[in-house]
Every structure is written in structure tokens, then in C-alpha cells.
Amino acid sequence: MADPPKRPALRKRYDDRQREVLDACARVFAERGYHGTSIDDLIAATGLARGGLYHYIGSKSEALFRILDDLMGPLLERATAAVEGPDAPPSAVGRLRALTRVWMRQVESHRDHVAVFEQERRTLEAEPVWERVRGDRRAFEVLLVRILEQGVRDGELAVADPQLAALALLGMVNHTALWFVPGGRLDADEVADGFVDLLLDGVRRG
Amino acid sequence: MADPPKRPALRKRYDDRQREVLDACARVFAERGYHGTSIDDLIAATGLARGGLYHYIGSKSEALFRILDDLMGPLLERATAAVEGPDAPPSAVGRLRALTRVWMRQVESHRDHVAVFEQERRTLEAEPVWERVRGDRRAFEVLLVRILEQGVRDGELAVADPQLAALALLGMVNHTALWFVPGGRLDADEVADGFVDLLLDGVRRG
DNA sequence: TTCACACCTTCGACCGTTCGGTCGGTATAA
DNA sequence: TTATACCGACCGAACGGTCGAAGGTGTGAA
Numbered sequence: 001m002a003d004p005p006k007r008p009a010l011r012k013r014y015d016d017r018q019r020e021v022l023d024a025c026a027r028v029f030a031e032r033g034y035h036g037t038s039i040d041d042l043i044a045a046t047g048l049a050r051g052g053l054y055h056y057i058g059s060k061s062e063a064l065f066r067i068l069d070d071l072m073g074p075l076l077e078r079a080t081a082a083v084e085g086p087d088a089p090p091s092a093v094g095r096l097r098a099l100t101r102v103w104m105r106q107v108e109s110h111r112d113h114v115a116v117f118e119q120e121r122r123t124l125e126a127e128p129v130w131e132r133v134r135g136d137r138r139a140f141e142v143l144l145v146r147i148l149e150q151g152v153r154d155g156e157l158a159v160a161d162p163q164l165a166a167l168a169l170l171g172m173v174n175h176t177a178l179w180f181v182p183g184g185r186l187d188a189d190e191v192a193d194g195f196v197d198l199l200l201d202g203v204r205r206g
Numbered sequence: 207m208a209d210p211p212k213r214p215a216l217r218k219r220y221d222d223r224q225r226e227v228l229d230a231c232a233r234v235f236a237e238r239g240y241h242g243t244s245i246d247d248l249i250a251a252t253g254l255a256r257g258g259l260y261h262y263i264g265s266k267s268e269a270l271f272r273i274l275d276d277l278m279g280p281l282l283e284r285a286t287a288a289v290e291g292p293d294a295p296p297s298a299v300g301r302l303r304a305l306t307r308v309w310m311r312q313v314e315s316h317r318d319h320v321a322v323f324e325q326e327r328r329t330l331e332a333e334p335v336w337e338r339v340r341g342d343r344r345a346f347e348v349l350l351v352r353i354l355e356q357g358v359r360d361g362e363l364a365v366a367d368p369q370l371a372a373l374a375l376l377g378m379v380n381h382t383a384l385w386f387v388p389g390g391r392l393d394a395d396e397v398a399d400g401f402v403d404l405l406l407d408g409v410r411r412g
Numbered sequence: 413t414t415c416a417c418a419c420c421t422t423c424g425a426c427c428g429t430t431c432g433g434t435c436g437g438t439a440t441a442a
Numbered sequence: 443t444t445a446t447a448c449c450g451a452c453c454g455a456a457c458g459g460t461c462g463a464a465g466g467t468g469t470g471a472a
Contacts, residue, residue, distance in 0.1 A: 003446085005445075005446060005447095006445075006446095007442080007445070007446085009442080010441095010442085010445080010446065010447095014446085014447090017447090030328065031328060031329075031332075032329065033239065033240075033241055033325070033326070033328070033329060034239075034241075034242075035239055035240075035241035035242040036240075036241040036329065038430075038431065038432085039431075039432060039433080040430090040431090048448075048449090049448065049449045049450060050433085050434095050448095050449075050450065050451095051434085051435085051447090051448060051449050051450070052447070052448040052449065053448095054432095054433070054434085055446090055447065055448065056447095059432080059433075060432065060433090093410070115328065118324075119239070119325055119328070120239070121384060122236065122237060122239070122321065122325070122384070123237075123238065123239060123242065126237075148409075151409075155411060156410075156411060157409045157410060157411055158409060158410070158411040158412075159409045160400070160403065161400055164392070164397070164400045164401075164404075165404060165409055167378075167381070167382075167385060168378045168400075168401055168404055170381060171377040171378040171379070171380065171381025171382070172373075172374045172377040172378060172381075173377070174377065174381060175373065175376060175377025175378075175380060175381060176373075176377070178327060178328070179373060186370070191370070194366070194367055194370045194374075195370075195374055197366065198370075198371060198374055198405065198408070199404065199408060199409060200408045200409060200410040201408040201410055202404070202405060202406045202407040202408035203354070203357075203363045203364060203365045203371055203405060203406060204299070204362075204363060204364070204406040204407055205361060205362060205363055205364040206364075209420085211419075211420060211421095212419085213419080213420090213468075213469085215468070215469095216419085216420070216467090216468075220420085220421095223421095244456075244457065244458085245457075245458060245459080246456090246457090254422075254423090255422065255423045255424060256422095256423075256424065256425095256459085256460095257421090257422060257423050257424070257460085257461080258421070258422040258423065259422095260458095260459070260460085261420090261421065261422070262421095265458080265459075266458065266459090
């Protein structure tokens with residue numbers, strides 16, 4: 001990580017290999033936890049030797065940063081586009097559904113990354129290093145709360161406590177990192193729609 | 207932990223002190239993660255010296271076991287009583303509310319323990335040592351799913367996917383370990399009722 | 413009521429191991 | 443021939459855990 005190659009032809013190969021390595025790290029971090037993972041674990045998971053590994057990750061904590069930043073950056077970007085971009089649905093219900101789908105798709109494609117994020121959240125809250133990741137998370141939550149509040153203002157929704165409703169949906173989706181299996185009974189969109197339907201209409205009969 | 211005192215008069219003092227020590231450990235584990243916590247951290251948090259600490263905890267991993275077992279055992283016991291005991295509400299809606307309240311109260315009184323549980327869940331799934339804790343968790347989830355299924359059978363509820371609805375509520379409540387503050391805007395029962403209302407009636411207007 | 417002794421609590425120096433990280437080197441490919 | 447990829451021996455620090463000793467404390471025999 002200290003030295004990405006200057007020659008452009010090699011740059012791509014380096015980037016690809018680095019992503020492979022970081023994905024492998026994310027897998028191990030998700031399984032054993034960041035602090036529970038030793039460098040030797042990462043060596044076993046990547047197939048590299050000690051020196052080769054450090055060539056790509058710089059340090060253990062730098063690897064963690066990249067894993068979380070590569071997760072939250074794109075998520076926030078896509079979420080913003082889906083909710084506030086030119087193609088964003090006009091209704092609050094539509095935007096809520098779009099946001100949740102983007103989010104669940106990120107869980108589907110970055111399951112390990114999300115699991116690591118959930119595991120390390122409390123530590124993330126403290127240290128200044130994580131300000132960017134923290135800021136992205138906060139921005140995402142604001143996006144969600146804003147949809148709910150607009151929905152209430154427009155008369156589309158009747159939410160007793162938007163803050164609590166947002167935390168409820170946040171909990172549902174983030175928790176999926178623990179049980180969602182790509183290729184399982186439900187795919188990402190089905191889970192997203194299921195959650196949104198639950199939140200919109202509830203389960204009481206009649 | 208190797209040697210609880212034989213004399214009953216001293217046994218109580220030992221137990222009380224042990225709980226103090228374990229609560230302090232739980233606080234640090236919740237903050238820094240189990241693997242991220244060193245024995246020196248626990249020494250600082252308890253005020254004991256190395257030897258004194260080991261007198262009460264046996265080992266770091268034994269402390270973790272006690273923290274999680276003391277969390278899940280009582281939770282399952284109270285939940286079962288609230289839902290299947292003689293005073294259990296007759297309706298599925300009532301039982302759902304009772305279960306969620308018991309659960310949120312446990313989060314309120316054992317916030318650190320719950321946070322540790324959430325952080326270590328993935329590790330817990332693997333090793334055989336954790337079978338009891340894992341079994342308690344599974345039993346709790348069964349309790350919840352059963353309420354939903356009975357509600358459907360009795361015509362009280364209309365749940366498209368009881369499994370998903372259970373996972374949704376599980377996510378909401380477990381996630382509270384990250385943001386719930388005792389003495390904050392909402393108390394445990396208010397959060398529980400808020401979640402259940404959300405799940406029952408949804409937020410769509412009309 | 414006293415006192416000696418066994419039990420209990422706490423201490424901190426110490427141990428072997430494992431940790432994250434470095435660095436000088438070799439192989440390879442542009 | 444030079445920039446890059448990868449290796450593995452090595453390092454100091456920090457880790458979890460042990461242990462013999464010292465000091466208190468409740469208790470039964472005198």
C-alpha cells in the first residue's frame with residue numbers, strides 16, 4: 001500500500017490484486033473479528049507471504065480502513081443517487097423502497113464488509129481516524145430520516161416517531177449481515193421489499 | 207473462578223464481588239471488543255491487580271462466557287414465562303408485546319452484555335464451547351416465530367413471511383444495543399411498544 | 413471472650429508465546 | 443537494466459496466564 005506502481009500498465013494489475021487481497025482480509029475479519037485476526041491468518045487466507053501481504057495492505061489497520069471505506073463510500077453515493085438524483089421516485093414510498101434496495105444490494109455484494117462494519121462500529125465511534133466512515137454512515141441515516149419526514153409532511157405516511165422508525169429499519173437491514181446468504185431463499189431485492197412492506201403496512205390483520 | 211469459597215457466609219461476598227468484576231469486564235469488552243481488550247485494560251477497569259483479577263474471572267475467555275451466559279439464561283427464562291407461563295396474554299398481539307418488553311428491559315439492564323453478544327456473534331456460531339449460549343438464542347427466536355405463526359393461524363395476524371418478520375424484529379431490538387441510552391428520550395417499554403406498533407400497523411397513512 | 417489457625421483475598425514479578433511490522437534480498441517482467 | 447512483486451528471517455513489544463508470598467478475616471476450641 002505504500003507504493004502503488006507508477007507505470008500505468010502495471011497499475012491496473014496492482015489494483016485488481018489489491019482488491020482480491022482486501023476481499024480475502026474482509027472475509028477473515030468478518031469470521032474472526034478484526035482484533036481476533038492475526039497477520040498469519042491473513043497470510044493463510046491470501047496465500048501470500050508476510051512481505052507480499054504488506055506490499056498490498058500497508059498495515060492491518062490500513063486494510064480495515066480500506067475495507068470500510070470501500071463499503072460506505074459507494075453505498076452513500078448510490079443511495080444519494082437513488083433518492084435525490086434525477087431518476088429518484090417522486091413518492092416517499094418509492095424513495096424508501098429504492099433506498100432499501102440499494103442498501104440490501106450492498107449487503108449482498110459486500111456481506112463480509114458489512115459484517116466487519118457491524119462488529120467494529122463501537123470502536124469506530126471513538127477514534128478520529130474513522131471520521132470519514134462515520135460521516136458516511138451519518139449521511140446515510142439522514143437520507144432515511146428525511147424520506148420519512150417528507151412522507152409525513154406530504155401526507156403519504158403517518159409515523160408516530162420518525163427517528164424510531166428509521167432506527168427500526170436500520171436495525172432490520174444491518175442485522176441481515178448476520179443471516180443473509182446470497183443464493184438463499186430470498187434475494188436482496190425480495191428482502192428489501194419484504195422489510196419495506198412490513199414497515200409500511202404491518203402485520204395486523206384487516 | 208477456580209475456587210469459590212466453601213463457607214456460605216463468604217460465598218455471598220465472593221459472588222457479589224465477582225458480579226462487580228464481570229460487569230466491569232463487560233463494559234470494557236463492549237467498548238473495545240473482546241479481542242481488542244487486554245488484561246491490563248481489565249485491570250484498569252476493575253482496580254484489581256493481575257492476580258486478584260484472575261481470582262474472580264479464571265481466564266479472559268471464562269469471563270466472556272459468564273457475561274454471555276448471565277445475559278441469555280435469564281432472558282430466555284423471563285421470555286418463556288412471559289409468553290408461555292400462566293400469566294401469558296391470550297392473544298398473539300399481547301404475547302408479542304410482552305416478549306418484546308422483556309427483551310428491551312434486558313437490553314436496558316444489560317446494555318454492555320448485549321453489545322458484547324452482538325459483537326461476538328459470528329465467533330459464537332463456530333466454536334462448541336458456546337453451544338449453551340447459542341441454544342438459548344435459538345430458543346428465543348423460536349419463541350418469537352411461534353407467536354407470529356400462531357397469530358396467523360388464529361386469524362389475528364396476516365404475515366406474508368413469518369421468518370422474515372421475526373428477523374426484522376430481531377434486528378430492530380438487537381440493534382438497540384448500539385444506540386439505546388437508559389434515561390434517554392424513550393425508556394425500554396416505550397421503545398418496545400414503538401417497535402411492536404410499527405410491526406403491527408405500519409406507517410402508511412390511512 | 414480470646415486467640416490461633418485455616419481460609420480467603422490480593423499482590424506483582426515473572427514466564428513463554430504470539431503479536432504486528434521491518435528489511436535486505438531474489439525473481440520476474442517491461 | 444530498472445521498476446515491480448514477492449519472500450521469510452528477524453525484531454521488540456505486548457500478550458494471556460502462573461505462582462509463591464503477604465496480609466486480612468471469619469470461626470471453633472479453649
